[in-house]
Amino acid sequence: MKAVDRIEVRETPLDVAAEYSALQGNSGDGACALFVGTVRDFSAGSDVCGLALEHYPGMTEKSLQRIISDARSRWSLGRIAIVHRVGPMQINDEIVFVGVTSPHRQAAFAACQYLMDRLKTEVPFWKREAVSDPSGKSERWVEARESDAVEMEKWSAG
């Protein structure tokens, strides 16, 4: 069965149930690993009241295609979907969905985690937080985390 990749960057809410259904039907694949990232509650006492995502249209899709193609060269995979939301979001909204099917659960898990690790370190999305304090409303860009780069290193070591 031909491999099918789904890549979408969208401003509207993700539909996890629909994304999961779309991954099904490849009857040779007994394993399906999924990851969903949501907007976390902001730390206690924080003045953050919302989140927005900016991206680099064109390069985003190209990067996603590249990391999917690299995952396919490492593992035997069936269907792959990466859907990422951009624009303004609220707490508990889903930001990203990654789904991978495979005949083998180890491959499905590894590929799903690999795609998330690469997405976190090289696909051009940027988060900014809306801040509301006594002096009024403002915005601040979320800083990249060192731990994401460290996670990525394990894939080159292998």
Next chain:
Amino acid sequence: MKAVDRIEVRETPLDVAAEYSALQGNSGDGACALFVGTVRDFSAGSDVCGLALEHYPGMTEKSLQRIISDARSRWSLGRIAIVHRVGPMQINDEIVFVGVTSPHRQAAFAACQYLMDRLKTEVPFWKREAVSDPSGKSERWVEARESDAVEMEKWSAG
């Protein structure tokens, strides 16, 4: 927020969308890793026409509770759900759903994979295939795979 575990062994189809929804709402958890196992197409030319799962009621639930509790002692996790189907099934039916939420994606992925690896090697479920050939209908028990035991070893090494 208090940790909530969902364990269910059922004879009716799994509802992945509902299971995913039930995992949500823990607003400190930005990460959700899921695994779904389905009945694979049987190998080409095979005479297998169905699958059924038997289990050891009582011990099954106890084993699932134990592996969840061991996962919680290894990682910081939010909600955990394991739902396993028993009885007769068709190709593409979902057999098992494992879902884990966490503040950290590495923990969510690791715990989800750990739960599947332990489930595969120690929770008392057994698969049998229905076979149909010119001499009539019969059944055969699925053999355990060496590779599942090997996967399990990596968790003790760590």
Next chain:
Amino acid sequence: MVKVLFFARLRQQLGTGEITLGDFSGSLGDLRTILCEQHPDWSAQLQRDDIRMALNQELAEPEAMVNSGDEVAFFPPVTGG
């Protein structure tokens, strides 16, 4: 009284899913030996290396002590998920 359960392939091979041992004291290994003595035709299956044993719904080793009222189970390697 000890309840003894058999599952999956083993249940089908022995032709029964449950028996009761009326008067037993000893280890799980002893219990298996007694079953094999009472049912010589079960011996080959019950003594296979890959047969797992559970005591009160927990995996257990042959050394585990069985008491009256306990539930014992024998079964082949699990194949769920």
Next chain:
Amino acid sequence: MVKVLFFARLRQQLGTGEITLGDFSGSLGDLRTILCEQHPDWSAQLQRDDIRMALNQELAEPEAMVNSGDEVAFFPPVTGG
């Protein structure tokens, strides 16, 4: 003609998301040097160690050669997912 894009924090700091360099030949590193010369107030931000560069929508090193018609982008480390 080379299109030069800026994203996220960098876009806000420089006060622009896109400029055009009319007559340029050289490497991506050369292009950055020229931008810093033309806009001295951009220099500190454009030369930060963590700024990434892309050439035609692929991550690229300072040595990459830029040709007329190319699209170049500068941006801070990504924070999606």
